[in-house]
Amino acid sequence: MDLVGACRAFVSVSEHGSFTVGAAEARMSQSVASRRVAALEERFGERLFERTSRRAVLTPFGRDMLPAARQLVQTAEVLLNEAAAVKRKPWRLAVPGICSTAGLARLVAEARGHGVTLDLRVAAPAERRELIHAQQVRAAVLAVPADEATWSVPLGLAGAQDPGIKRVYVETLRMGRASPGPARRIWIQPEDDVPHIRDPLTRLRDAVGLRPAQLVAAADLTTAAAEVLCTRDLLLCSPAQAGELALNWRPIGEITLSRGFALAAAADGNPQHIEARLGDALARLLGADTRAGTSGGAAA
Numbered sequence: 001m002d003l004v005g006a007c008r009a010f011v012s013v014s015e016h017g018s019f020t021v022g023a024a025e026a027r028m029s030q031s032v033a034s035r036r037v038a039a040l041e042e043r044f045g046e047r048l049f050e051r052t053s054r055r056a057v058l059t060p061f062g063r064d065m066l067p068a069a070r071q072l073v074q075t076a077e078v079l080l081n082e083a084a085a086v087k088r089k090p091w092r093l094a095v096p097g098i099c100s101t102a103g104l105a106r107l108v109a110e111a112r113g114h115g116v117t118l119d120l121r122v123a124a125p126a127e128r129r130e131l132i133h134a135q136q137v138r139a140a141v142l143a144v145p146a147d148e149a150t151w152s153v154p155l156g157l158a159g160a161q162d163p164g165i166k167r168v169y170v171e172t173l174r175m176g177r178a179s180p181g182p183a184r185r186i187w188i189q190p191e192d193d194v195p196h197i198r199d200p201l202t203r204l205r206d207a208v209g210l211r212p213a214q215l216v217a218a219a220d221l222t223t224a225a226a227e228v229l230c231t232r233d234l235l236l237c238s239p240a241q242a243g244e245l246a247l248n249w250r251p252i253g254e255i256t257l258s259r260g261f262a263l264a265a266a267a268d269g270n271p272q273h274i275e276a277r278l279g280d281a282l283a284r285l286l287g288a289d290t291r292a293g294t295s296g297g298a299a300a
Contacts, residue, residue, distance in 0.1 A: 009036040090119035094140035149260030151288035158247035169253035171208035187224035240287040
């Protein structure tokens with residue numbers, strides 16, 4: 001038996017002295033109200049109303065039960081209103097700074113279609129971890145090694161000129177005594193300035209004999225992209241980013257690098273319900289099109 005629904009019918013009928021009017025006020029049919037009151041009477045083992053042709057009059061037992069029934073209905077209304085307010089409460093999510101405005105807008109719009117209101121916080125990898133540890137966000141898309149990733153995005157090198165080759169080998173940037181012009185540099189943007197990406201690239205730099213200054217961690221993507229656009233330098237980035245910047249992207253010849261992302265919740269929270277609803281949208285936002293354990297391709 002729906003106890004709250006039955007008590008709602010009982011209270012409404014008692015307030016209006018009529019099953020017809022009371023049922024209408026409670027937004028149910030008269031037959032439904034009658035069945036609910038009858039079920040309540042059967043449960044209590046006592047009649048709640050004396051029914052006449054015109055009115056429904058409370059019995060002494062009904063008058064005694066009315067205050068408790070009214071309190072139950074009111075408590076249920078408070079509970080329903082609280083649930084609706086909690087559902088409307090923004091779900092604060094920290095996301096990478098590589099995400100485009102259009103991509104973020106599509107994520108927010110798609111989340112609304114799933115009944116989730118997102119409050120996005122754009123931040124660098126270290127800051128996203130700080131936000132989740134300080135519980136300033138409910139969840140964060142963290143930068144993680146590829147073997148821990150839910151979403152993976154391939155990284156390569158992009159430049160202003162078409163290299164005319166299928167892969168860019170870092171060793172070709174090594175400066176010889178007769179090499180003309182300044183040394184070509186590889187720029188690392190803040191999103192990729194993390195150990196599982198920076199360290200392998202640094203080891204490769206040293207192994208092939210590049211100068212330390214040929215691998216540069218940029219303060220921001222704009223600075224790095226500007227340097228690449230006006231020089232022969234290269235930007236470590238995803239295919240999607242290269243497309244946005246009108247750069248020519250190629251994979252790295254010596255090693256395979258990728259951005260790994262995973263969703264983490266604050267404290268003991270579980271982000272799985274957000275991931276289940278918005279996993280595909282997050283993959284598109286990040287530029288990934290495959291799931292954990294593989295190096296995903298670029299999003300269109």
